[in-house]
Amino acid sequence: MPNPDQLPETIATYLRLRGLEPSGRWKKRRRTRTDDDENQPFTSGRDPKGLGDVIADLTRQAGWDAQLSREDLVLRWAEVAGEETARHASPVALSDGVLTVQCDSTAWAKNLHLMRAAITTQLVRAFPQSGVETVRFVGPDVPSWKWGPRAVPGRGPRDTYG
Template sequence: MGDEPTPPEDQPPHADDGLDYARAAARAASKAPGGTPAKRRGGPPSDADRRRTRRTGGGGSGAHPNERDPQLIEGLVERMVISHGWEVDLRVQQVFGRWAEIVGAEVADHCKPETLVDGKLVVRTDATAWATQLKLMAPTLVRRLNEDLGNGTVTIIDVLGPHLPSWKRGPRSVRDGRGPRDTYG
């Protein structure tokens, strides 16, 4: 027991993991001419550290994921939609794009959605008979749209008839007249 060497007073005792040898070799290499200087710990960053950080565009690469790593398109698009506030616009376009699938092919042939603002869906029909039919189907359509697109997306459906010509001006108009009453049934 008395034959173990005692370490000098300025060095810590030897550890079996070999890190003390690695540290000693690094110190010796940094003191040798042409060697690279040892990294500083703590304190403000040096000018060389600032240049290195600027060149690499941040903290550099490492074992942990960061924003410079390859990303999936789905995640990037989702972040862009959220950051720009496009969730509502995408829901509106989803209603317009899937209209025939949601309401059925026959109904979709005779009516088209125009706007969806604050839960109010405005639908234009090509005949007044289809406008009446769609008004009767409105509660069912609201339920079906909310099932597909999320609860509260559509709260009310406003059904408009076809675009009709105005008889307010022109050769066949009469001042203070009642206008065409039964022309379009």
């Protein structure tokens, strides 16, 4: 058999494919394989991920977890507080770790204030990243003469007759 370097390329290719004698050029061009775990099939990094896992990774990397947890708290308030409580009270603000919940009446606000420790514990368990430290229950919005930008300190105007 003649030297594989002297054969035309088509015949050398044919001989290589038939498994006869690979050419010397093929041996020179052959690369050594490096074993990258990243590029190997069936390794831990190559497993397909679900869409939920991909979105969870994205929100964690973007730093949105706390904001999304706060929004989940508002959306799932009925699950945490209970159906009856959710009909009469709803969260309105969350700032500096204080969740403000507005109630239909002052009676509901007082009853929920007495249950504040249990409700706070449930909120912290259900939404640990929301940053809720305490809960403040307020009654319905009614105008108050005691508070505001134009309130006068002290007793204020009184009846001066008799």
